[in-house]
Amino acid sequence: MELGFPGDQWQGPAPPPAPPGHSSHWEEGWRLSCLVSWTPAPLPCLPGPGSLVYRGAGNEKQWLSLEEVLEAAPTSLRASEGPAPWGTLGLPRPTTSAPAPTHRPLAMGGCFSKPKPVELKIEVVLPEKDRKEELSASGKGSPRAYQGNGTARHFHAEERLPAPHPYPGAQDFMEAAVCHVKDLENGQMREVELGWGKVLLVKDNGEFHALGHKCPHYGAPLVKGVLSRGRVRCPWHGACFNISTGDLEDFPGLDSLHKFQVKIEKEKVYVRASKQALQLQRRTKVMATCISPSAGHSGSTNVLIVGAGAAGLVCAETLRQEGFSDRIVLCTLDRHLPYDRPKLSKSLDTQPEQLALRPKEFFRAHGIEVLTEAQVVTVDVRNKKAVFKDGFKLEYSKLLLAPGSSPKTLSCKGKEVENVFTIRTPEDANRVVRLARGRNAVVVGAGFLGMEVAAYLTEKAHSVSVVELEETPFRRLLGERVGRALMKMFENNRVKFYMQTEVLELRAQEGKLKEVVLKSSKVVRADVCVVGIGAVPATGFLRQSGIGLDSRGFIPVNKALSPQMMQTNIPGVFAAGDAVTFPLAWRNNRKVNIPHWQMAHAQGTASPKARSESGGCPRWPPPATPQLLVLGPGHWVGHSRLCGDLTGQTHPCDQGGSESAHWTPCSASLSFPSVLRETLLHNP
Template sequence: MGGNTTSKDEIVEAYACKVGEMKDGEMREVSVGDGKALLVRHQGEYSAIGHKCTHYGAPLVKGALRDGRVRCPWHGACFNAKTGDIEDFPGLDCVPKHNIVIQDGDKVVIRACKSALETHKRYKPMVQTQNEDGPHVVIVGGGPASVTCAETLRQKSFLGKITILSADPYLPYDRTKLSKAMDIKPEAIFLRPQEFYDAVNIKIINNKRVNGVNAETQVVTCEDGDTFKYDKLMVATGGRPRTLPIPGWDLKNVYVLRTPNDANAIAEVAKGRKVVICGASFIGMEVAASLVSKAESISVCEFFSVPFERVLGKEVGLFLQKMHESKGVKFHMNASMVELKGENGAVAKAILKDGSELEADLVIAGVGMIPATEFLKDTGIQISSHGFVGVDRHMRALKSSGDGEIFENIYAAGDIAMFPQMLRDWQPSNIQHWQMAHYHGRVAGTNMVVPNDELQSVESVPFFWTQQYGKSLRYTGYGVGYDDIVIKGEVSEGKFCAYYTCKDQIVAIATMNSDPVAADFAQRMLSGKALTKSSI
């Protein structure tokens, strides 16, 4: 599967600027025919690529350019400024690449194929033939790490069989949208249509739950008795939402949010009803924002004193709380849910630790996840006490012996992986971001096929976002263990940059209405030029 152009494609040209008109590191959006292109000057050379991010369509001209890559201002995806290839995520596609011609010695002209201007997405070339007798890669899990791993294999000319075993009934989908648009239909958020997987011979088997792996015989077993022989295996099963071990949890209308079915059911039941959300997490607060205009009331109970206190700090957390309160959401902080009481088999009240009672027609838990790794228990793979899979810098599973030995043909990726992280001197970390799962999958897929002297590591800066009431907060870096927060701007006005520091080093940043500060900070961290506290 290749790009967007053919040899007979119509060529369109447009004058962009004079050679000396733009500075190094400058970007411009230029109209070309009926479309647009992003003109970039880097190290004295001009290049032109697609102007919109392939994830959600953000204008790349408002992003950050550094070290020859353009980073999306919204969610952190990166594109090579010369080739248009995607180099960091989220999203799966590259942007088109256009040609630059210097005319009359000083005129920069963009020359583009018309078809490449009609779309802002481009597939990276993938092999479409398959050797049925070739090696077999089995991927367990149906999330973004699985898809990027499979696509990377085909991009690297892997001709063997690729099988994705997914417990979901649907094709891999964009799970980040479930808490923001809860009535969305699964097919509207598929990462790829079935036709795509068919074209590049990636086989996805749905409703397939794996319950065992034999690392010696290289066989995966499933609950229904099916077995799959693998040459190389990647496990990217993600997690299941944590439930509360309290009386009444089995009552009707008590939900966790994991699947489109969960989201659709919650959206339907919540109409005109009293909703109680346990946990002021990012998912919990996005659910509150999504339902507040539909429900009769929404109450949130949270163990901490302020939402997002551990991650964002009290000042930013309190701002987000007040934003919700202005929409009618009620908060019960420093409060734990200890019991649910029902009427006629359905939940009717939520009881808090202090004895207070909240009327509840619907209860939703947003209290974290448990890694779905129980089936790896007796495989010899290193599993932490919390259920995370230990991997080396190349995403290869560590052996449980604890002496650093690896399984050469078993990989783990995504939310379940405890991986060496670049920003903390390669110390093991678990980062449950949509963007990071994509990157893990690409690294694993690459390392399955390249020689040992070309193995890749996870050299990515964590980037996540949340959107509530039309306001987007962006967060990049790794702020675990920060000791101070320096805030520039006005948090109360929703326009700020919060710098999270550890001693004199800025380890993370959260921004609102301050693009492209987060994107540029991520670029700086990636190049080893992160800011210090004294330089803010």
């Protein structure tokens, strides 16, 4: 069985070699996929560009045009002026212009964000061996779903490696002596070489452990982290890994570390590891296979997750890791699959594909459907339905609300002029960089986002100005002395501050921003303006739903250690992430809001068992307080309990009681067991 285009015009990676003794992976029931482009072939159906060829056992050929595919598609997937912009297509039924195929069917699925009248991308998947059933052609697929057709292979987040041989042998492993047993004392870590790779070797309580040497989150060297109580903590963002298993036990991050075999012979420490694991440096936990495909449940799902940020994605993955095998639908307002949003303000010119937390193959392999550009406008809790902006309704059994927040905007005169941005999407960030190169940039707000944007633009823009209502940046969070130290550091990098004032007017020339007028009567030249003055919970669509909201629009959830964790006032409806307030134990269960990437990860994993009714009690609260670090021009700024908690060159700026704030060069080795000031907790 072959699948291809006229002239073998494949787009995508070459398939791996077939197993020994077999002519193709088709005999072994493998799934191969590639993205291909095609254009509609004119009717009657003739071989040509854009036609799909099936080559059966008798070597007969059948060409199917795009029109035939659309003819076989459900009525709900058709469009009057071209192909449907999204959908799941079953096997095309042959028309009079093509004979019926005699071979096994092919299942085709894909996700199209926008209709394209001439060319579109289709994903072609060979189903498992002996799979006789066809995807329904009667409209059973979810209209916007990024369709997962079952588990085939395992994919990792950012690596694009050649597929491994299906029958790995001894040649795929590497074993060597890495040190003498006396080279490490208890509580020590060392990065050792193993062939062409590296391994983190740990000695704890007289026992040696070998793990991946880089944090899967951002690739930090774990040897510079902290080893304590059987766990190693990342030096950059505080992710925590169990040295006995390699499992991720505290966030941020999605993947765990590989754990390698260790043996002692003649007082030498030997480590054995697979070559692929040494190259990947990350391990995704085993996940259940979805046994409730969307093709049979067009308008219903077992778990619906509104919001595809950290909380939503971690929730979906945790459910699969814990054995949940029913349908999961993840919907997002973005046009992209879940991505690393905090990186937007740190590296504004990063492309969307570089920000992706998981590749699209991951979602298909693990049966997690993603609805992009899908806006939920209301939730009918009585009938358990979510209503989308286009009128589509999706029933659910359990609902997780993780909508995140929406950036505040300016309300001054001229707010509608062009080139004024909030950094919310990769497109926003990319446009800011493009417009700021060699020009004048103004940043409104000296919080985390504003200061990081200003730091990034110092080497790109002709001038960078920061407008802030407070006396110093971070005054309420880090103290006045830290704020002044930061101002000095930024001013040394050509950033001009306008403090204790706000924007009065935005002036335009030919519709585009030209000047920013301040209440202090100052006029600042500006070709682009970035607004970072805070955010509000994106919960407006819940106001008439019956789901409880507090006076500021946050979703209160119940006690974290209750049987139904992170639950709202409605049974079966849960919430997590930036839009929630939850009772914090060490604040006497006072409800707080912590809009933090690490906290969103923790909340996403806190209640999947409650949602899936599989029992048990997940880890909560998280073992560590969120790390709060801001990237300045060549420096990190953050909290620590004592000066001794940090390694490398540090500079104390504000000391009081048991808390100290420090800044340190980015090249220094950091270890931040961070703490939060009272004002950081956003109390109702």
